[in-house]
Amino acid sequence: MGVQEIDLCYEDLVRNMAHIFKFSEELVSGLSQAEFLTAYGEFFQWTANSDLFIDCFELLSHKSGAYDILALLLMSGGLERALGNLYLMKGSQCPALLKDLLVTKELQDILGLPIIVVLHVLLGPPVSMNLRNIAWHGFLSDNELPRRYIYFLLLLSASVGKMLKEGGMTRICAREYVTLSKSDHMLKHMPEMTEDHVSTCEQLVLGSWLVADTNRNLFKSSFSLYRQAKFGWCAVQLFPLLEHTLRRLFVVINNCPERLITAEATTLYTTFEEILEPNLPDGLENKLVPFVGEALMNLLLDLLVYPSGPRARDKLGHGEVDYNTVPESLPLVLIYIFSELAALITADKSSEVKGYTSLYHPVAQLKQKIRDLSSLAGQMSKVLCVLPDLQPREDKDVLEAFTKNNPKFQDIQRTCCQFVQQIKAGPELDPLLLKPPGLIPSLLKEKRAEIATERRKKTSAQMKNTNVQAVSECEVVNLMTRILSETEVCIRQITSALQLRQGQLLKKELRSRQRDNLKRLLSVLPYASVFVNSIITLSTWIFSHLDNYCTLDQSACKSIQKFLKSTLQACENLRSYSSVDVNKWTQAEELILTQLKAAVDWTGRFYFP
Numbered sequence: 118m119g120v121q122e123i124d125l126c127y128e129d130l131v132r133n134m135a136h137i138f139k140f141s142e143e144l145v146s147g148l149s150q151a152e153f154l155t156a157y158g159e160f161f162q163w164t165a166n167s168d169l170f171i172d173c174f175e176l177l178s179h180k181s182g183a184y185d186i187l188a189l190l191l192m193s194g195g196l197e198r199a200l201g202n203l204y205l206m207k208g209s210q211c212p213a214l215l216k217d218l219l220v221t222k223e224l225q226d227i228l229g230l231p232i233i234v235v236l237h238v239l240l241g242p243p244v245s246m247n248l249r250n251i252a253w254h255g256f257l258s259d260n261e262l263p264r265r266y267i268y269f270l271l272l273l274s275a276s277v278g279k280m281l282k283e284g285g286m287t288r289i290c291a292r293e294y295v296t297l298s299k300s301d302h303m304l305k306h307m308p309e310m311t312e313d314h315v316s317t318c319e320q321l322v323l324g325s326w327l328v329a330d331t332n333r334n335l336f337k338s339s340f341s342l343y344r345q346a347k348f349g350w351c352a353v354q355l356f357p358l359l360e361h362t363l364r365r366l367f368v369v370i371n372n373c374p375e376r377l378i379t380a381e382a383t384t385l386y387t388t389f390e391e392i393l394e395p396n397l398p399d400g401l402e403n404k405l406v407p408f409v410g411e412a413l414m415n416l417l418l419d420l421l422v423y424p425s426g427p428r429a430r431d432k433l434g435h436g437e438v439d440y441n442t443v444p445e446s447l448p449l450v451l452i453y454i455f456s457e458l459a460a461l462i463t464a465d466k467s468s469e470v471k472g473y474t475s476l477y478h479p480v481a482q483l484k485q486k487i488r489d490l491s492s493l494a495g496q497m498s499k500v501l502c503v504l505p506d507l508q509p510r511e512d513k514d515v516l517e518a519f520t521k522n523n524p525k526f527q528d529i530q531r532t533c534c535q536f537v538q539q540i541k542a543g544p545e546l547d548p549l550l551l552k553p554p555g556l557i558p559s560l561l562k563e564k565r566a567e568i569a570t571e572r573r574k575k576t577s578a579q580m581k582n583t584n585v586q587a588v589s590e591c592e593v594v595n596l597m598t599r600i601l602s603e604t605e606v607c608i609r610q611i612t613s614a615l616q617l618r619q620g621q622l623l624k625k626e627l628r629s630r631q632r633d634n635l636k637r638l639l640s641v642l643p644y645a646s647v648f649v650n651s652i653i654t655l656s657t658w659i660f661s662h663l664d665n666y667c668t669l670d671q672s673a674c675k676s677i678q679k680f681l682k683s684t685l686q687a688c689e690n691l692r693s694y695s696s697v698d699v700n701k702w703t704q705a706e707e708l709i710l711t712q713l714k715a716a717v718d719w720t721g722r723f724y725f726p
Contacts, residue, residue: 127237127238127244127245127246130234130238131238131246134235134238137269138263138265138266138268138269139265141265141268141269141271141272142264142265142268142269144268144272145174145268145271145272146177146178146264146268150171150174150175150178153171153174154171157271157272157275158171159278159282160274160275160276160277160278160279160282161274161275161278162278162287163199163203163277163278163281163282163286163287163289164195164196164198164199164274164278165198165199165202165289165291166195166198166199166439169191169192169195169440170192170195170271170274170275172191173188173191173192173267173271174271176188176191177264177267177268180264181334181338182258182259182260182261182262182334182335183259183334183335183337183338183354184338185260185262185264185267186252186257186259186262186335186354186357187338187350187353187354188267189248189249189252189257189262189266189267189270190252190253190353190354190357190434191350191353191440192267192270192271192274193215193240193248193249193252193253193270193434193436194353194433194434194435194436194440195436196240196270196274196436197215197218197240197249197435197436198292198435198436198437199274199436200215200218200219200224200236201218201292201436202289202290202291202292203224203227203228203281203289204218204221204223204224204227205290205292206223206227206286206289206290207223207226207227208221208223208224213435215240215241215249215435216241216242219233219236219237219240219241220237227286228277228280232273232276232277232280235273236273239266239269239270239273246266248266252357253356253357253430253434254357254360254388255356255357255358255359255360255361255362255364256357256361257357258329258331258332258335259331259332259333259334259335261331294437294438294439294442295432295437295438296438296442297427297429297432297433297438297443297444297447298444299426299427299477300420300427300429300444300446300447300450301444301446302476303416303419303420303427303446303450303476304446304449304450306473306474306476307450307453307470307473310449310452310453315340315343315344315449315452317456318452318453318455318456318459319336319340321456321459321460321463322336322455322456322459323336323337324459325458325459325462325463326462327362327365327366327458327459327462328362329361329365332358332361335354335358336358338354339351339354339355339358339448342354343448343452346445348443348444348445348447348448349433349438349439349440349441349442349443350440351448352429352433352443352447352448352451353433353440355448355451355452355455356429356430356433356434356451358455359451359454359455360388360389360392360430362455362458363389363392363393363405363458364387364392366405366408366458366462367387367391367392367403367405368387370404370405370408371397371403371404371405373397389421389422389430392405393406393414393417393418393421393422408461409457409458409461412470412471412472412473412474413454413457413458413470413473415473415474415475415478416450416453416454416457416470416473417454418475418477418478419475419476419477419478420450420454423475423477423478423479424477424479425477425479425482426476426477427447427477429447453470457470479591479594479595479598480594480660480663482598483594483597483598483601483656483660484660486597486598486601486602486605486656487601487653487656487657487660489605490601490604490605490608490649490652490653491653493605493608493609494608494646494649494650494653496612497608497611497612497642497646500612500615500616500619501615501642502619502623503619503622503639504639505636505639505640506636507622507632507635507636507639523643525644525706525710526643526644528710529643529644529647529710529713532713532714532717533647533651533713535717535721536651536654536713536716536717536720537654539717539720539721540654540655540658540720588671588674588675588677588678590663590666590667592678593659593663593666593674593677593678593681594663596678596681596682596685597656597659597660597681599685600652600656600681600684600685600688601652601653601656603685603688603689603691603692604649604652604688604691606692607645607649607688607691607692607695608645608649610692610695610696610697611638611642611645611695613697614638614695614697614700615638615639615642618631618634618635618638619635622635634700634702637702637703638700638702640702640706641702641703641705641706641709644705644706644709644710645705645709647709647713648691648709648712648713651713651716652684652688655684655716655720659677662725665725669725673723676719676722676723677723680715680716680719680723683715684712684715684716687708687711687712687715690708691705691708691709694708
């Protein structure tokens with residue numbers, strides 16, 4: 118029997134394994150922690166997280182329904198991570214989903230078909246027992262999970278370790294964990310939460326009809342874990358409860374009781390992805406979105422959906438995070454969300470997160486990129502110590518030294534004037550574009566950056582659904598973000614090269630060829646400064662017209678796409694020329710002049726309505 122045939126007979130497989138599940142519980146449940154460690158401790162080393170599995174055994178010893186579910190949540194994440202590490206012993210790109218990982222030939226070659234079949238039956242796709250998804254999507258209630266399945270997973274994990282050890286496979290490279298520190302940034306944009314506030318939130322949540330009676334102990338356990346400073350465990354327990362709670366609210370608000378189903382093998386159940394979409398599968402409006410309000414929806418999307426955000430549920434669920442290093446900010450953000458949901462259905466609808474604006478929406482990220490690049494470019498003057506003739510710099514003669522008797526720079530001045538006039542950016546940008554390298558505190562003054570301050574916030578789904586153009590707004594935003602990122606790398610490389618060569622010059626360590634290279638670098642600085650500023654100005658201009666993007670016809674959208682792709686290519690080439698191993702400053706100068714003229718040509722032919 119191959120993996121593909123498992124789906125056809127999984128019921129028989131489960132039936133035949135029932136006595137093994139029962140025996141596993143009888144064998145392990147009576148052991149003390151010391152006895153368990155002695156018998157099985159060494160066989161968890163292959164997971165690179167032995168303590169996690171020992172902790173799961175300890176949780177099971179409490180005979181608590183809430184801790185049973187927590188043990189399954191933790192162990193499924195840890196086991197998936199360990200299996201992924203094992204896969205990479207032979208494979209190159211680890212599948213993102215456990216069900217896909219379990220059907221890979223590489224993993225089957227390492228573990229053998231019998232173990233793969235067992236894992237597939239317990240943790241695999243919806244037609245299997247699907248324990249991992251049932252737990253992580255919030256379908257398990259207190260005391261609903263038979264403890265024997267978790268004991269069996271413990272023994273299975275130890276058996277894999279024993280088999281690998283006997284086969285001589287003891288050196289398994291573990292991938293680095295990711296962090297969830299982005300939740301710290303989110304919490305900074307919310308009111309401070311004290312212990313009294315946490316207690317108030319707990320009472321509000323537990324008193325709400327959104328909390329099913331069968332889940333009350335799970336909520337109490339979560340708040341208890343928070344007070345024990347077990348922030349990772351608390352977050353792991355709260356995420357399935359959040360999905361369950363939002364599912365209940367989704368069903369009530371949209372009057373679709375058929376969506377409040379258990380995790381059936383033949384029906385797609387309602388998950389975060391559907392709950393947070395602006396439209397229902399039939400195209401009607403998802404009434405949950407206006408009901409919870411823009412601020413709370415921004416918070417949910419930041420936490421769960423946007424690629425630049427923490428995506429905390431996904432990372433915790435797939436074992437990408439060390440549960441012992443989860444910051445306190447994550448459970449606090451979750452507690453805020455629960456209290457907001459509970460407040461929505463009470464007489465007191467006061468909001469603690471009113472005014473929260475998205476931090477990780479692609480448009481918000483683009484705005485921040487523009488500001489970051491402006492600040493970074495404005496620091497170039499601080500590292501400039503010498504003039505083009507390698508004499509010490511004096512502030513009073515820097516402007517003249519970089520522009521005097523320089524016909525190319527006069528040409529670039531005319532190009533930039535035309536560029537500013539064509540995009541109608543305003544006369545105040547003219548002097549910014551024409552300044553030589555880094556002689557202004559910021560290439561984009563705050564008043565220009567504020568163009569981006571209060572933009573409308575679309576969800577990623579809205580960005581896809583509202584654009585009928587051949588080129589979506591999402592793609593335009595992504596291209597501009599990549600352009601800004603490439604330009605930032607260029608600035609850092611140029612600055613680094615300048616600091617290195619100037620330091621060597623002062624120490625008289627430069628050879629003749631290196632002195633010539635430094636002179637070429639200094640000669641390109643005015644053009645690099647103008648180029649960076651033109652990128653910032655162009656990005657701000659397009660950014661400020663995103664509201665009008667949906668009114669453009671297909672030819673206009675394709676024109677933007679084509680120009681941005683060519684600009685991205687130019688930035689990538691400039692990054693290559695300015696890298697520490699290349700230093701092709703003459704080619705960099707030629708590229709900059711060519712790209713600026715291309716920008717003038719395009720802006721002369723394109724306009725926003």
